[in-house]
Amino acid sequence: MASFLTATVLAAHGPVYVVLWFDTEDYIEPAADDAALRIAADLDKLGVRATFKVVGEKARVLESRGRTDVIRALGRHDIGYHSNFHSVQPTPALYLRGMGWLDGAAEFERRERPGVEDVRRIFGITPSCYGQPGSSWGPQTFRALLRLGIPVYLDEGEQVGVGEQPFWFGGMLNVFNMGRYQLRASLNDESTLPEALEKFDHAAEELEAKGGGVISIYYHPTEFVTTAFWDLNFAKGANPERNEWKKPPRRTAEESERCYRILTRYVEHAKARPSVRFVTARELPLLYESQLGRAVDRASIARHLAGQETFLVADNGALSPAEMLQILLGMEPAAVEGPIARGATTYHFGEISRPAFERAKADASGFIRTNRRLPAEVWIGSQKLSLADFAATLADDDGSAKGIAVRKGNLEMEKYVATDARRSFDWPIHPEGFSAPELLELARLQAWTLKPARLK
Numbered sequence: 001m002a003s004f005l006t007a008t009v010l011a012a013h014g015p016v017y018v019v020l021w022f023d024t025e026d027y028i029e030p031a032a033d034d035a036a037l038r039i040a041a042d043l044d045k046l047g048v049r050a051t052f053k054v055v056g057e058k059a060r061v062l063e064s065r066g067r068t069d070v071i072r073a074l075g076r077h078d079i080g081y082h083s084n085f086h087s088v089q090p091t092p093a094l095y096l097r098g099m100g101w102l103d104g105a106a107e108f109e110r111r112e113r114p115g116v117e118d119v120r121r122i123f124g125i126t127p128s129c130y131g132q133p134g135s136s137w138g139p140q141t142f143r144a145l146l147r148l149g150i151p152v153y154l155d156e157g158e159q160v161g162v163g164e165q166p167f168w169f170g171g172m173l174n175v176f177n178m179g180r181y182q183l184r185a186s187l188n189d190e191s192t193l194p195e196a197l198e199k200f201d202h203a204a205e206e207l208e209a210k211g212g213g214v215i216s217i218y219y220h221p222t223e224f225v226t227t228a229f230w231d232l233n234f235a236k237g238a239n240p241e242r243n244e245w246k247k248p249p250r251r252t253a254e255e256s257e258r259c260y261r262i263l264t265r266y267v268e269h270a271k272a273r274p275s276v277r278f279v280t281a282r283e284l285p286l287l288y289e290s291q292l293g294r295a296v297d298r299a300s301i302a303r304h305l306a307g308q309e310t311f312l313v314a315d316n317g318a319l320s321p322a323e324m325l326q327i328l329l330g331m332e333p334a335a336v337e338g339p340i341a342r343g344a345t346t347y348h349f350g351e352i353s354r355p356a357f358e359r360a361k362a363d364a365s366g367f368i369r370t371n372r373r374l375p376a377e378v379w380i381g382s383q384k385l386s387l388a389d390f391a392a393t394l395a396d397d398d399g400s401a402k403g404i405a406v407r408k409g410n411l412e413m414e415k416y417v418a419t420d421a422r423r424s425f426d427w428p429i430h431p432e433g434f435s436a437p438e439l440l441e442l443a444r445l446q447a448w449t450l451k452p453a454r455l456k
Contacts, residue, residue: 014212015455016204017279017287018270019175021051021154023131024074025086026222026230027061029247033070035221035256040073042264048271051154051281053080053131056115057088059122071122078280080154081127084115087134087231087429089239096138097436101340101445104140109147116148129281131155134427138436139443142170143337152281156182156218159424160417160443162311165213166284166453168291168320170446171335173284173453178216181207185266187223187259197269208275212455214284217266224259225251237431288453292333293319301327306395309388310413311451320451321391321413322374328394329365336372338448342441343377343386351403352393356380364390374448387448413447 022039026032036052043050052074062070083092095111096104120126129152130145132138137159145153153174160169161177168174181203185196200215207213222230226248233245251259270276279287294317301324304312312319323333352360360378367375378390385393388409396407418424421437 013208013275014210015277016207016213016215016273016275017277017284018215018217019051019154019279019281019284020048020267021053021080021131021216021218021281023055023082023218023220024052024058025055025082025133025220026226026248027055027058028230028233028245029222029226029250030065031225031250032222032230033062033065033067035224037067037070037073038260039219039221039224039263040070040077042260043267044073044076046264046267046271048267048278049077049280050278051078051080051129053082053129053154054119054123054127055082055086055133056084056112056118057086059115059119063122075123075125078128078282079119079123079125080129080131080152080281081112081116081119081150082131083133084112087234089234089237089429091133091136091429092138092141093132093136093425093436093439094237094430094434096140097438099140101140101143101337101442104138104442105143105147108138108141109144112144113148116150126150128152129154132157134429135425136427136430137425138439139170139446142172142446146171152284154216154281154284156216157424158418159440160447160450162416162450162452166288167450168453169450171291171337171449173288173291175214175216175281175284178214181214182216182218184217184219185262187219187262190258190262193262193265196266200266200270201273204270204273204276215270217270219263222248224263225256227251231429235428237429237434287455289318289456291320291335293317293323293451298327302395304395306392306407308410308412309391310411310415313452313454318451318454320449322448323451325374325391325394325448326368328391329361329368331365331368334372336368336374336449338446339374339376339387340442340445341376342445343375343384343388345377345384345386345389347380347383347385347406349406351405352380354402354404357393357397357404360385360390361394376445411444411447413450414444416450417443417447 153172164179228248326333364378377384392407392409422435
């Protein structure tokens with residue numbers, strides 16, 4: 001009878017998947033090692049698996065300190081990656097800001113591959129996900145992460161997002177910019193726990209009513225044993241030598257016990273809700289449809305893309321602008337990157353002849369197949385259309401007219417990318433006043449790959 005009631009409840013309400021993750025980064029304070037061990041053990045007792053995103057240097061320090069107990073305990077959960085050195089300067093957004101798509105991806109891979117390989121060697125598994133240190137986000141990381149075998153982007157920030165739920169961007173499943181579905185109970189005041197539990201229930205109820213969704217909860221093991229973050233050594237762009245690093249102030253034993261108790265009660269409460277299931281980053285791709293959308297009829301795609309260049313959500317699938325463009329070109333949609341630059345239209349006639357337009361279509365298709373990337377511009381003889389104008393013109397073409405009217409593109413997808421280049425990268429570790437509009441511009445170009453993720 002109980003199993004029947006549970007099945008009935010789940011059928012009536014969409015599933016709520018809770019991703020609990022810990023940025024495991026403090027390699028200065030040894031007590032943070034014990035905190036990670038304690039958290040992993042407490043969650044084991046609750047029957048809950050979390051995702052521990054481990055910094056490369058943290059993994060190496062655990063190894064050098066002989067903390068095989070911590071390594072084993074975290075290994076019973078899921079292991080993600082949280083950069084090689086975290087806050088040691090220069091952080092990713094700092095060095096990526098002046099680089100383009102290809103050279104930035106290559107530089108990120110050069111700096112981060114050793115950390116990924118050490119985490120893989122020490123924990124015996126390829127990290128399931130990546131998240132940037134602080135707000136040091138850069139779109140070039142997506143190309144590099146896929147090359148490193150990492151398929152999920154798990155973190156929090158505001159650079160890009162869709163509907164406060166997971167989305168596809170840059171070829172990766174993103175749990176990012178989760179808004180009211182990014183939750184946590186304060187570790188500093190146990191009296192606020194009832195309010196946090198109520199807030200969790202409200203978020204879960206909203207997602208249940210929508211047919212299901214994800215709640216993201218994150219902490220740092222170091223929070224449970226220190227009262228300030230370890231990386232304030234690197235505040236405002238500072239980069240002191242290692243022998244000058246100062247340990248963060250410690251919590252008392254009683255304060256730490258309060259923190260562990262709050263986390264346990266918070267997780268117990270969430271787990272008791274019938275619709276809730278805790279999942280790791282490694283499980284997320286199994287819950288969501290592939291990044292390649294299912295079939296949507298060509299006429300619907302053409303109408304949509306002619307009016308607004310943004311993703312299309314239909315009953316039988318979701319398509320990114322890049323997928324729709326490939327379909328209109330007669331291609332089988334594949335995972336591709338967005339353009340690496342913002343093209344400009346120089347074609348100054350109102351129409352394009354049919355033969356010239358067919359050659360342009362073939363040329364665009366060839367570029368995409370060869371480079372696995374969208375072109376910034378499409379040539380019409382010695383002149384060219386920006387990708388946005390080409391896509392709008394293509395979408396408006398019924399295939400029969402001798403002359404194809406040139407249409408102007410409407411890049412509505414770009415509204416899902418932040419515009420405040422200073423606030424988006426606000427982090428105490430960045431140099432004072434740091435701003436990265438160049439990274440947001442690259443993100444807008446990659447918005448051709450953007451669409452909501454759909455639960456299976």
